[in-house]
Amino acid sequence: MSNPKNEWPLWEVFVRSKAGLDHKHCGSLHAADSAMAIQMARDVYTRRQEGTSIWVVRSEQIIASDPTEKGSLFEPADDKVYRHPTFYELPDELNHM
Amino acid sequence: MYTQAMDLMAREAKPKVVKSAEDLQREEAFEARIDAGDFIEAKDWMPDHYRKTLVRQISQHAHSEIVGMLPEGNWITRAPTLKRKAILLAKVQDEGGHGLYLYAAAETLGTSRDEMTEALLSGKAKYSSIFNYPTLTWADIGVIGWLVDGAAIMNQVPLCRCSYAPYARAMIRVCREESFHQRQGYESLLTMMTHGTAAQKAMVQDAVNRWWWPSLMMFGPADKDSPNSEQSMRWGIKRVTNDQLRQKFVDATIPQAEILGVTVPDPALKWNAARDSYDFGEIDWAEFWRVVGGEGPCNRERLAARNKAWDDGAWVRDAALAHARKQAVKQEAA
Numbered sequence: 138m139s140n141p142k143n144e145w146p147l148w149e150v151f152v153r154s155k156a157g158l159d160h161k162h163c164g165s166l167h168a169a170d171s172a173m174a175i176q177m178a179r180d181v182y183t184r185r186q187e188g189t190s191i192w193v194v195r196s197e198q199i200i201a202s203d204p205t206e207k208g209s210l211f212e213p214a215d216d217k218v219y220r221h222p223t224f225y226e227l228p229d230e231l232n233h234m
Numbered sequence: 235m236y237t238q239a240m241d242l243m244a245r246e247a248k249p250k251v252v253k254s255a256e257d258l259q260r261e262e263a264f265e266a267r268i269d270a271g272d273f274i275e276a277k278d279w280m281p282d283h284y285r286k287t288l289v290r291q292i293s294q295h296a297h298s299e300i301v302g303m304l305p306e307g308n309w310i311t312r313a314p315t316l317k318r319k320a321i322l323l324a325k326v327q328d329e330g331g332h333g334l335y336l337y338a339a340a341e342t343l344g345t346s347r348d349e350m351t352e353a354l355l356s357g358k359a360k361y362s363s364i365f366n367y368p369t370l371t372w373a374d375i376g377v378i379g380w381l382v383d384g385a386a387i388m389n390q391v392p393l394c395r396c397s398y399a400p401y402a403r404a405m406i407r408v409c410r411e412e413s414f415h416q417r418q419g420y421e422s423l424l425t426m427m428t429h430g431t432a433a434q435k436a437m438v439q440d441a442v443n444r445w446w447w448p449s450l451m452m453f454g455p456a457d458k459d460s461p462n463s464e465q466s467m468r469w470g471i472k473r474v475t476n477d478q479l480r481q482k483f484v485d486a487t488i489p490q491a492e493i494l495g496v497t498v499p500d501p502a503l504k505w506n507a508a509r510d511s512y513d514f515g516e517i518d519w520a521e522f523w524r525v526v527g528g529e530g531p532c533n534r535e536r537l538a539a540r541n542k543a544w545d546d547g548a549w550v551r552d553a554a555l556a557h558a559r560k561q562a563v564k565q566e567a568a
Contacts, residue, residue, distance in 0.1 A: 164403075165338045165341070169555050181331050181335075184324075201277060204275065204277045
């Protein structure tokens with residue numbers, strides 16, 4: 138069988154569904170190089186007008202936060218309600234501030 | 235299609251392992267997340283058995299999509315009109331795409347694409363039994379869309395809520411596309427049944443006669459022979475039992491057959507007002523196990539076709555990689 142080193146590298150695919158929106162992660166695929174990755178991403182992820190632009194990036198290049206550090210990373214935001222506009226009670230006469 | 239993999243797994247003995255206190259604690263936390271309806275992502279801790287079960291199910295699901303391209307691909311060059319040919323091409327391309335979504339989801343669990351391909355090509359991995367039947371006439375293509383994809387949808391919709399998020403996301407994408415598959419098949423049959431000659435109508439009925447029972451087998455063994463791993467149900471890898479899904483499929487399909495003007499080859503089929511469901515005959519389980527075991531009409535042909543495609547494509551894979559490496563070296567030197 139094939140040598141694992143001969144497997145095409147893995148790429149992550151991000152698609153912008155229409156002008157004005159963010160590119161959003163939609164999956165991954167194997168391709169020999171970036172040009173092939175873009176072409177394959179078009180065939181695999183945008184067969185029904187799902188995209189107007191594609192980004193691809195080698196999966197090994199993505200640095201992700203550690204799920205076990207979820208608490209220390211994100212919990213501090215839980216008790217900072219004053220960062221949201223709804224925290225402040227203002228008189229109705231102000232209308233929409 | 236594709237929960238068949240789970241049932242085969244249940245037949246194998248589970249190895250007993252001694253767990254450390256830490257693992258037990260992590261397992262408890264994991265189970266609590268599942269109970270809370272949380273999704274599990276690739277990098278989250280998960281029990282070994284959860285990971286193994288998923289790799290097995292997702293990869294076999296992917297293999298089914300890929301092998302599923304063969305019976306239909308058989309008719310692309312012989313489609314009766316340009317319109318039908320374009321539709322069939324799009325559908326077969328979708329099946330390839332579904333296979334790729336699923337392989338990618340399985341890879342997030344730490345298995346490699348090559349390992350999965352190897353398992354398929356060597357015959358170690360299974361795929362859905364349905365694809366081991368031949369497509370003899372053009373009507374088979376319509377019937378596959380209507381019955382086979384119809385059964386697949388029935389099976390796959392509950393998987394969109396699977397606890398393993400990458401699988402659930404892939405299934406959402408797949409289900410969105412399957413609906414076109416079923417509708418195009420039914421419409422193609424409807425065209426033949428409404429405007430066709432007597433011979434064409436007979437061809438549709440003949441295709442239904444051949445595909446009906448294999449379609450019902452897609453839901454896997456009867457519940458009494460499929461000790462539904464309670465754990466798999468809890469994990470949401472399997473959400474509804476085989477017999478429940480099969481019943482749901484029969485109840486949904488018979489009215490569609492009536493509109494189409496065909497019958498299904500089951501003398502025992504009868505509406506049961508008390509159950510508000512159709513009663514139907516017994517599946518030929520000997521045939522089911524024969525096909526699953528590799529002795530169906532096309533098992534050898536399907537595996538040979540996949541092996542040939544893989545072997546014939548080897549130089550393309552190698553050349554593309556060699557080119558990419560050469561370009562990378564050039565770029566670095568510049």
